[in-house]
Amino acid sequence: MGTGTSPNILWIVSEDCPPWLGAYGDALAATPNLDALAERGTLFERAYSAAPVCSPARFGMLTGVAPESHSPADRMRSAAERPSWMRTYPELLREHGYYCTNNAKTDYNLDVDAHSLWDDSSTAAHWRNRPDGSPFLAVFNFDATHESALFGAESALSQAISQFAPQMVSTFEPAVPLDEVRLPAYLPDTEEIRADFARYYAAIVQMDAFVGRLIDELRDDGLEGDTVILYTSDHGGVTPRSKRYCYEEGLHVPLIVAAPPRFAGEFPPGARTGSPVTTLSIVPTVYALADIDCPAHVQQPPLGDFVADDESYAFGGRNRMDERFDLVRTVRSKRYRYLRNYTPHRPVIQHQAFAWNAAGYQSWEREHDAGRLNPAQGQWWQPKPAVELYDLDADPDEVNNLAGRVELADVEAELRRRLRERTLEVNDNGFLADDSAQLGYDNSRVPGAYPLAEVLDLADAGLERDVRHTARFVAALESPDPTIRRWGAIGLLGLAPAIAGAEDALRRAAEDAVASVSIPAAEALARTGNDPAAYEVIARWAGDGEDVGVRLEAVNALSYLDPELVRHHREVVDAAAEHPSEYLRSAGRYLALTLDGSYTPSSPVYSLGGDILALMRTAQIAG
Template identity: 35%
Template sequence: MRWFLLLLLLAPAVATADDRPNILWLTTEDIGPELGCYGDKYADTPNLDAFAKRSTLYLNAWSNAPVCAPARTTIISGMYASSLGAEHMRSLVPLPKGVQLYPTLMREAGYFCINPGKTDYNVEAPAKLWDRIGKDESPWPLLQQRQPFMAVLNNVGTHESQIRTRPHEWKHDPAKAVIPPYHPNAQETREDWAQYYDNITAMDAWFAEQLKQFDAAGLSDNTIVFFYGDHGSGMPRHKRSLQNSGLRVPLIVHIPEKFRSLLPTDTPIHGQAERLVGFVDLAPTILSLAGAAIPQTMQGVPFLGKIASPPQPYLYGFRGRMDERIDLLRTVRDERFHYIRHYMPHRVAGAHMAYMFETPTTRKWKALFDAGQLNPIQAAFWEPKPSEELYDLQSDPHETRNLVTSPEHQQQLKALRQAHLDHIMAIRDPGFLPEDELHSRAPGMAPYDLAHDPQKYPLPDVFKMAHEASMLLPDALNDLITGLSHPDSAVRYWAVMGILMRGPTAVSDTHEQLLEIMLNDPSPSVRTVAAEALGRFGYLEDRPQVLDWLLEAANGEKHGPYVSILALEAIDYMNEKAAPATDRIQKIPRKGPWQSPRNANYADRLIEEILIGLPSK
């Protein structure tokens, strides 16, 4: 017995290759659960439906972020991109000290790892993250020879850009498309939805072809297959939205007979699982399936494998800057209720993003709003947001009835509010820093490491001011005024932001302080928000100074890309009040080495949008 125990202690931590499964991810872009197996009667997905019948279908899977780069960053790291300072679309931040991405960990465990398609991470990944595969090489012979393997094959045919390619021959009848209540019942909307479903049907055929080749290679009995989409559909108010429509994704997992012991006893082999699952859980799950150790830095939990964790009570979501538009939202849901917290409620959900406005539905929807032809549910996308939202996903799956003021739902509101606050503190969320300061506050330091240094990031103080600013309570103005002189620039940023959110009266009451800040604060982000407040709601005589600063701040050659975006947005929101600077706006640098290749066109997009609304000479 003693020898037996000694052998157990000396056994390797990682299981041998013979008893470890291969893992295959077949993924697609920009789709929600609009599949027949999820009960969608308009969908035509026979191959995925058949696959689901012999697999586990997860009803409550979330992407954690409603757009690709932050969502994929969460997957690759097993950490919320919001905790890494990587929540902003097409940003790039250093990895924290000691953090390894899951392909590195899987390769160390003896797995051959390939991803010949899309990566799109917001963190600086190691040069050799994936094993090499030829650009046009079929993966199946290679995988046949290199077991165990971890492979990711991605379909791009369902991407947002593909729902608006014209001309198009519709296979789904646009007249029969089911239009959600928040979208206008217009021909453009019907055609976009029908084309979206056409693309899903084409993807379903791609999925069947991958399984066919995979089976022909003799890999079926030894491989666990995952299918999922990377966030909600590419339609407006889905992609980029923290509604359930932007976060809920299909997730179907097939585990072969020989590996059924890796499925928890509370999860059906063939059937629907109600467990809450997020993208943050994918990396720890495949490590669990591989029998490899899960780093303590990972914030997700495994839902499969020998060390699968019990179901978690909540899923968390986040949104920061989307393309050229700045915003800050956080969200949490349990099995039934969904809570959304807006930290910039003065910014409308439908803020103009050039890429989103390429979709016909978006343009038609906005035109109908401008013409006053929408009902309140449809108009909400284009109007300032409430500070908080609460929805019953069971009785209101489209999330059109905000229950925050409902007396019958105060218990759920309180519980989800607290879960949200606990999560912010647990991950030390650095998203409450202006994006410029994620990079400039401690140059070269990963935002995650910065956020975990209380001297560099006094989160309780910053969060308290962000909370008071954005809840829009009328008696908070004195606290905001006090915050204007706080030694930390992020606290001052939120104090000024809170005054901006409250509009003309608050700006008038704090005019002298805002003018002093705009002219002298050492933080360009704080100065820029003060300038926006004065430019939109201040006195006419201050406007030349306001425009002088905003034009300087908008010059990325002087202040970098993130202050530039902040300043250009401020000019855009000034509307015709920025007209005296039209000639100078045209001369603002649009591109240069100060930009990352990942976001090199954002300043250009904002300048174009500004100039559309201003008189030309």
């Protein structure tokens, strides 16, 4: 792609933003600037983030490495240790003479000093500050499309956030009439949900104007003809069942590349491509544009390679999101989305304190509690299916699960094969617990340290929830490898209470010195006859030690058990509810309210603490 002349690169990221653009066929969107950009650029119709929430997605957009390759980068609000060899694109571009700026969000899920990566990372960062003659790469983040834009300026949360980051709490009057909003089939038709959709269109209008101002500045500086403009989002949207979930609404992002004429072979003006791609391909695209050799650890080819490729696949997944544990892996072909849910004993929708600041989530839960949801709307509150398969051409809202259909057996088998190959190829760390010594790119690749193929076979058996696998899970509990033992325990947890013959093995596993084995084993026992000793084990982990991740997993387990027996351990729940960690505190407060019988969907579960305030002060806003 390189020509020997380094182009400037303007990379615009709108936060939490789905492709609600006129250029993507949205008739309600007022986006003239982005529509014009698409007319002279290449638009990727099926572009997806690597994860449906900001910090894991932004790790991938900084490094070109899938977040699940380097846990805990795949877990919301973590700080994965950076290997010495892992280079980021601003570092490499600076070494090749580029002036690199970031305005201003970081949130990389990596233990790096963001200011050391960039020539300038601040709200004042701009290409106009570069030395004379230097090519530039300038990243601008538009924050007002963040989900907190829907929370309401009057809320205590918004008022507290505004002290440090007023751009995050822009509130909008609905930009379109509420009765013109098209609600997806999985949501009930309520005024609150319609208002959230209509209000977000106003955020889109402001975002489009922001893009227009940047393009005007390029034009005023005489730089438009020498600059590649790249526009995308870190992940999908913020309405219910979007952000944090591995469906279209959570992963589908806008992606437009408008390049100078000399790059027309890679990015034809006015072209549209239906090839599935992910935001992991942006980093190698930047290297290719700058004529820099791509580091070996980058896992995807540049975007130009996909323009005429109809056979590509886009992979994604989620692990812990905020205070809730989950493990989902998904692959998107041109027509179908396929998901494997490795925690089928949990519902799709779990209460998450930050998201529940939005009226839409509160309204959906009220409709669920009142029994007013139809099957398409209510299925997400039930334990999730092991496998999901959706035909996006016929079912764009993904409400009709086609997994197991005889007529689609070949499609399902091919997507399962592709997903397994990808899981092994990137050495997916997501099957490792937070307390595992094997977490991380290098640690997990030490020969013999992480038997991923064996773990994956066991996890795949677990998601089937078939009692014929009981003996296999019991045998796994005796493994010297704690990850194998953990997935044996999770397999039995998925079968509980139908674990006849496994009780003694689970009692031994509940006393395992490794928390990530003990907790699911004890939960399985607790679900089988309400064994008080099992509750004691979980409560001990919930209240003991400094490992917040362990305590959080234990509080999550208590949240799905018999409240009468959990009340015997109320002091543990109350301690969690007062903890300085945002996620442990939120999980504890929610559980305390449910034990009191005072929880309602509008209960103020989320509360700011020292950790989130510190993040705001450094402009690393909760994503």
